[in-house]
Amino acid sequence: MTDTIAVPGLTAPAEILVDRWGIPHLTAASEDDLFFLQGFNAARDRLWQIDLWRKRGLGLLAADFGPGYLAQDVASRHFLYRGDMAAEWAAYAEDAAAICTRFAAGINAYVDLVEREPERLPQEFRLFDTRPAHWRPEDVVRIRSHGLTRNALSELARAHVLAGADPATDRLRKAIEPLVEVGPVPGFDPEAVPPDALQLFRLAMAPVTFPPERLAATLDEAHLWRVATDLGEVLRAQEHEGSNNWAVHGSRTATGRPILATDPHRTHAVPSLRYLVHLTAPGFDAIGAGEPSVPGIMMGHNGTAAFSLTIFGADQEDVYLYETRPEDPESYRYGEGWERMRSVEERFAVKGAPEQVRSLRFTRHGPVVHAGPTRRSVVAVRSVWFEPGSAAYLASLSGMRSRNLDEFRAAMRRWGTPSVNQVYADTAGTIAWLPAGHVPRRPNWHGLAPVPGDGSHEWDGMMDPALMPVLVNPPEGFVATANELNLPPDWPHDDRPVGFEWLEDSRAVRIREVLTDQDRHGLADSRALQADTLSVPARRMQRLLAPLAAPDGEAARGLDLLRGWDARLESDSAAAALFELWWTKHLKPALFARLVPDPAIRRLLAPGDVGGILAALESPDARFGADPEAARDALLIETLAEAVRDGIRRLGDDLSAWRWGDLHHGYFEHPASAMAPDRQAELDVGPLAKGGSSSTVMHAAYRPDDFRVTHGASVRIVMDVGDWDRSTCINTPGQSGDPRSPHYRDLAPLWARGEQVPLLYSRAAVEEAAGERIRLVPQPTR
Template sequence: MTETTADETMHLQGLKQPAEIRVDRWGIPHLKAENEQDLFFVQGFNAARDRLWQLDLWRKRGLGLLAADFGPGYLAQDHAARHFLYRGDMAAEWSSYAPDTQAICTAFATGINAYITLCQAEPARLPLEFSFFGTSPARWRPEDVVRVRTHALTRNGASEILRANILTLADAQTDLLRTQIEPHVDLKVADGVALADIPLAALRLFKLATAPVTFERERLAATLDDVWTWTEVTDLGDIIRATSEEGSNNWVVHGSRTETGRPILASDPHRAHAVPSLRYLVHLQAPGFNAIGTGEPTAPGISLGHNGKAAFGLTIFGADQEDVYVYETREGEPDLYRYQDGWEAIRRQEERFEVKGYADQTLMLAFTRHGPVLHEDAGKRLVIALRSVWLSPGSAAYLGSLSAMRSPSVAAFGTSLRSWGTPSVNHVCADVDGNVGWFTAGFTPVRQNWHGLLPVPGDGSHEWAGFLPAEELPRVVNPAAGFFATANEMNLPADRSPDAPTIGHEWAEVSRAERIKSVLSADTAHSTEASMALQMDTYSSPAGRICALLAEAIGRKGAAIVREKVAALLDGWDFRLTADSNIAALFEVWWMKHLRPALFARFAPNPAVRALLVPGDVDVLLNLLEHPDQRFGQPAEEARDTMLLETLAAAFDDCSRRLGDDPSRWAWGTLHHALFEHAASRVKQDKTGEWNVGPLPVGGSRSTPGLASYRLSDFRVTAGASVRLVIDVGEWDKSFCINTPGQSGDPRSPHYADLAERWSGGEYVPLLYSDEKIAAETDHHILLLPA
């Protein structure tokens, strides 16, 4: 332990030996303990110190305990969440991640509880949200860390139901406007399944279980009569966008292509923006283990960062981890469904729910052998259920990190990924010996007779044959190109056999990946500064491709049709969506509010179908523009040109209404801004102070490496990189990071919003690792002693 005077000294029951927390001036806590049990105890204690309201809300949401604090308006969400809890063998669960998982989670939960005990003794420490809502933090059990699954990203159950509805109303070609299928396969409806019988209502339970917690005055005031009016807490479009826009970038560059000769690793996961941030930077140090990076505050360990020997980062990989099953029920006995040569009973389970202001309520949960029941229609003798890897031991989100984060080399890291269940990810890794690697990981069901793109019968004819062995998922060590980059694109090896088991067929658009790989290919002396710039890169490939078509259309038709000043505005643009760019504002308004809707209207004339396609598959839409077919009309190229010019003129007028008549004063960041909205902000009184952070003007879009997805209604940024890491492998103190809006979730903390301006401006802060550097930048020192 470093011998300096502590700003605070705390005596904690459950701590075995002295430990310390050093918070640097950017809010990053550096935790040091004399043994690993104390270390994870301190991690839980410190997470609660900074994020207790967030931890408590996540736990209650995941376990289905919200109604006890917030009333009947949350009972339907509790009911939904309970369907997706892990209910299997806990011995198998504990052994799935690492040999000491149970001990780690026990220490972590004990640490959280120690801070709750401290708050009871010193109420001034309790976050303001508890007094505002009149609630109290609940104590954690070790199994709470692993049983909750619904905050993880899996796919593609919702997509299967959407596809079934689109195919009922239109055709497979129309569904490609929503998401293309790679590798391509011909869709085949399984015998015994009628797609018209699969309603969008079958999505409701899943949507509700995975939705964030929202607070509205009407919801908080709901009575028991209103319980089932609060089942649509999120729009269908939110589910579609979450699938298509929450991803990540990462890359690793071999020392042969860097200016220092050391590898560089960069990772910036993209998720929904909120305050506090989804991620939490932390440094964990005990004898034999010294790791720094980020994870989710509700989980022990880190999932991105380094351990002094190896660095690691991740992005989402498009493995298909869900299937929708359709069952025939027995005539007159709707609780029995056909399975193989007989009938099985739906397992119905009563559970008790506490409800604020009311007596406890008892609700029924329903499961088939494959998973939770999503929908029942006795008239059609139909039941629909979801099978997910969530129900298997070892699929708590990111808990595979408990093995991976302790790997001393790229080779050992790859071996550790046998323990990685969810989410399915692209890992990049680099070690101090100069090795770099890419490993895909995640439980990937083996489907022997279908591709996982449409609902299938639950009668036993379509069963998973286990999971693909981790070693059979794509991976590369020391790639010939000298670097490897991923951005959620389709990156299955080109030489993978078409007869090999399905891994996945739905991926993010390729724009970000192509841009990142292009920049890295051209850079033979890469640096950490270059990696930071690339993480913030706002080059838009769609802008370049569409503007090239526009120039050709103007050449054929003349600029007069779109007005000279509009054409002149776009001429010579570098296709960068910077926050201060007036042309970026015009392009994004044109592309997303006028040209894209015009394409949907042309190719999907049914409004009900169009509602299921938004935001659309960018690669498919761009291909339609570049290669117009008969669906544009005859002649197709002329019809396409007319659409380009007319929608651009409309977009110019739209920008004038939104931003004023002087185009030189337009700016993308005026429309496109990040507001980090506190969950309670819609019901909070001003007297408690401002809990939202922003708005902050930002550049980029969903198609740029610096991803900044936005709501189509008003351009507010909803998802992107909250945390960014750039790691100099071997010279650890020369690594950089940023989190936003700040490290702390307590509005009273100086670290609640202190990183937001830096983040929006593309700045980073040091990711300090050595004791000497940390001591020099310590802003707050907490000494922890056994009680």
């Protein structure tokens, strides 16, 4: 099928060739036209998604959806970049402004096309009676609230836990690596700074939801929609938004060429957060994944160099607490005197209501997110987001054009956020790991708890990127990351602190275990490893269960099932169903109840740190009682029996017939399906039986109430560095964001089974796989 479209703004003919898996291959006569074409194509396939992303990020939702969205708009405006735009553009690439200008122009060209040809308009706009808006180039970079956060929420939770308990209790919530002592925050008043003091911060990061009652809210009810998701859910999301990547040197592969694999883990959604695209123009030919609202690609290859990223645990934000002046609540103590907050007046259009005006307040450190006027206190968040060059992933505009490691390292010195592990491989045979991103220097604190905003705790600039480690062609023949603490063993944490909150290391342990044991690694091995379901926590728990005995009954049945198990969380595994049910619903809550008597503190521990929980179980201490090991063992047996009884209620009395996939399922819920239940089957995708957990390489984190998979890899890529057409990939549930498209849900079943499709690069291979062809020709503007 061929479609020809005349497009104002294009300077020469261009083409979008969509292969049979929905991956668009874009070809233009110049890079200038290429990024215009990328914007046009992003709107063609994902217009509803990117339009909603822009309106959420800029605080423009209420104009389309009414007063129920005003509070979220106000929150989002607090986190816009408000600095110098010249410095902002220069940070990413010399031509970043030009690229984003053309990208936005391409989006606008498609918006104009939709106005001329309404049949192209995605149905969501008709459902809500809204229209897509035009973009400005700066819209691509000013929105900061969609980037991954670091530990602001954890800092506040830690302050509350330490105010009512001790560091050992807090390590059940979040482990600290390497371990440093963090005591109660001096002068911290839990009533003045309650656990929800960062509610506005959370609301700014929250996705957009469309429950009917929110859409129907009046202006008087707008305040009812200022509460984001539960703090435990937010912290759980942060714990689960990780990634895996690795590069295997040619000396360890079957072909003698490097292999690079990546699978970033984010919140599952429809459409997918990521988008696969092939960009071709004279002098530039790259394919891979990015976000549809951003030009370029952040992971993939350019025919010479391949690159990918995972989150690196640098601490990029802080919570500041201020004392306000008694007679002037707009001033806060700073140094020997008082400093006045900066006030910014913002105007908000609201559907069905008059324009609203709100005043946003900022300290020298960042936006004020909470005020306790009766106690003369305010709270602000400081983040690298507010620094030039901190739009998420935009430094990829330089990195994706690198042709060797030196060029790539130079490009990564531009990287601001999120802080990442970059894994690199090229056709010369080089593989490498290097972290990238802004790392604030904190001369007198660790960044693990809130600090006074009085000038006693100030950043001393950013760490010089040249001081960060790099690993090139290591003797073990591979580099790999999975969000674990992966700084060198001799890293000087006191002199160059980077961060102390990392994701637990189960995935990293398993990846290194597999790669170390393989003599010759192949593409199929990388794909298998991306779909690996072995649970390191399950294996560790089996060791604790091994010496235990139980009388006849549920506990004995549970022990029998878990002892003979290979610790793999396969979707058809009965033991996997029991283990995850036990761990999530019974063992973890019982452990918290045993070790933490105060229910208010227990509520702050969710979702809990896997590493911290395992450490508490493997090395029981006096909190268990006079005989810690015996009490621990009794807890294991009692909760295992409860889990078996729970499983019988859920899955039947025949334990051998249980299946983890009967509980654990992928489900992609479209934001609009809540207000259009009659179209739910058309908009949503799933359920899909799924193996794995948050601790397996095949990351499949789930919400504990119903085991629905909420986080994990949507995109997976495995690249043969040099024989590029042998590379493979997957995106789920599909490439397109339009439910009318055949590529809206076509990849979901393959994804659920851990399968992949070709990631074709050569022109001959692309042509052979062609499904749809769209030819664009210039149309002079009138």
